[in-house]
Amino acid sequence: MTTHIEKDPHSGTETTGHVWDGLRELNTPLPKWWLYTWLACIVWAFGLMLLYPSLPYFTGYWHGLLGYSTRTEVMQDVAKIAGQRALVMDKVAAASFEQIRATPALLAEAQTAGRTSFANNCQPCHGAGGGGRPGYPALAAGAWLWGGRLEDIQQTLQHGIRSGAEGARDSQMPRFGVDGVLKPEEIVQVASFVMTLYGTPRREASAETVAAGAALFADNCAACHGEKGQGNREFGAPALASRTHLYGDSFEIVQGQITNPHMGVMPAWGGKLDPATIKSLAIYVHDLGGGE
Numbered sequence: 001m002t003t004h005i006e007k008d009p010h011s012g013t014e015t016t017g018h019v020w021d022g023l024r025e026l027n028t029p030l031p032k033w034w035l036y037t038w039l040a041c042i043v044w045a046f047g048l049m050l051l052y053p054s055l056p057y058f059t060g061y062w063h064g065l066l067g068y069s070t071r072t073e074v075m076q077d078v079a080k081i082a083g084q085r086a087l088v089m090d091k092v093a094a095a096s097f098e099q100i101r102a103t104p105a106l107l108a109e110a111q112t113a114g115r116t117s118f119a120n121n122c123q124p125c126h127g128a129g130g131g132g133r134p135g136y137p138a139l140a141a142g143a144w145l146w147g148g149r150l151e152d153i154q155q156t157l158q159h160g161i162r163s164g165a166e167g168a169r170d171s172q173m174p175r176f177g178v179d180g181v182l183k184p185e186e187i188v189q190v191a192s193f194v195m196t197l198y199g200t201p202r203r204e205a206s207a208e209t210v211a212a213g214a215a216l217f218a219d220n221c222a223a224c225h226g227e228k229g230q231g232n233r234e235f236g237a238p239a240l241a242s243r244t245h246l247y248g249d250s251f252e253i254v255q256g257q258i259t260n261p262h263m264g265v266m267p268a269w270g271g272k273l274d275p276a277t278i279k280s281l282a283i284y285v286h287d288l289g290g291g292e
């Protein structure tokens with residue numbers, strides 16, 4: 001390589017004097033406007049790095065002179081929404097069910113709160129959409145144990161069922177087998193009769209067995225379950241003359257229940273959820289399809 005500055009005869013531009021294999025390099029510097037824009041960008045970038053969170057350290061990072069953080073911004077937004085929501089939920093707490101129903105904005109908020117709270121607290125036992133499963137009543141079915149008006153549901157939620165909480169709904173079906181109130185063959189008889197109530201008679205049961213069961217039913221069960229097995233909400237006693245079953249419709253399940261009743265327990269929510277949420281849940285459950 002030789003260094004020899006001269007003018008290029010074709011373009012008239014000065015060369016840099018660099019020559020490789022006989023090729024000479026022309027000296028065409030960057031346009032000034034380009035160069036200054038580029039330098040300005042570098043200054044701008046350093047400025048942003050100083051002002052905003054940028055460089056990582058070994059532990060942590062440079063927070064920037066402005067102290068800006070997307071997290072604080074989100075937290076502020078969340079706090080704002082929570083504040084607005086709290087205002088609406090206060091109104092839900094203060095309003096009667098009729099007032100909530102009559103105010104679309106309140107109703108919409110209550111329905112949303114109810115749906116969310118149901119998914120979080122109730123779904124594990126009652127199933128999605130309150131579909132229910134053995135031992136956990138289907139809330140959408142309209143076959144209420146304790147009552148399906150908004151106020152009934154609110155009371156059930158507030159205090160629970162056999163929860164031990166004050167004001168809880170409570171009743172005990174006698175343990176006819178375990179406590180020897182009925183003999184095993186009598187339990188077979190009355191269970192056979194119960195199965196006729198919901199229209200699935202037991203094949204092995206003779207007419208005498210069913211008749212004996214009917215008499216036992218009138219003496220031992222009708223007080224709670226009703227003369228015709230229609231149920232009684234005062235005791236949360238399910239309708240037996242119904243195709244909706246709390247525990248099941250097989251002979252073994254009915255026999256088991258009479259021998260040693262399950263006595264389902266539903267927790268009290270009064271201590272865990274605020275009044276507005278409980279009201280919202282009552283509205284949500286009521287709207288599942290079985291509300292009265």
Ligand code: HEC
Nearest residue numbers: 121122125135137144145146147156161236264265266281
């Ligand atoms: C740990 C399981 C469990 C959880 C959680 C639970 N429940 Fe229950 N719930 C039950 C059981 C069991 C019964 C039936 C008790 C009985 O035999 O009377 C019941 C009964 C009810 C009833 C009465 C139905 C009727 O026919 O009268 C309502 C209403 C109800 N639950 C709503 C809810 C709501 C709303 C939630 C959520 C806040 C919830 N439950 C959470 C177990 C649960």
Ligand code: HEC
Nearest residue numbers: 172173220221224236237238245246247248257262263264
């Ligand atoms: C003191 C009231 C009471 C008496 C008396 C009573 N029961 Fe019950 N029974 C209940 C209650 C409450 C339940 C539901 C509670 C639970 O076990 O979770 C129930 C549930 C049942 C069920 C389950 C229903 C289902 O849908 O799965 C059957 C079956 C039943 N009883 C049969 C009887 C028979 C038969 C007798 C008489 C021999 C009887 N009961 C007497 C209160 C009573």
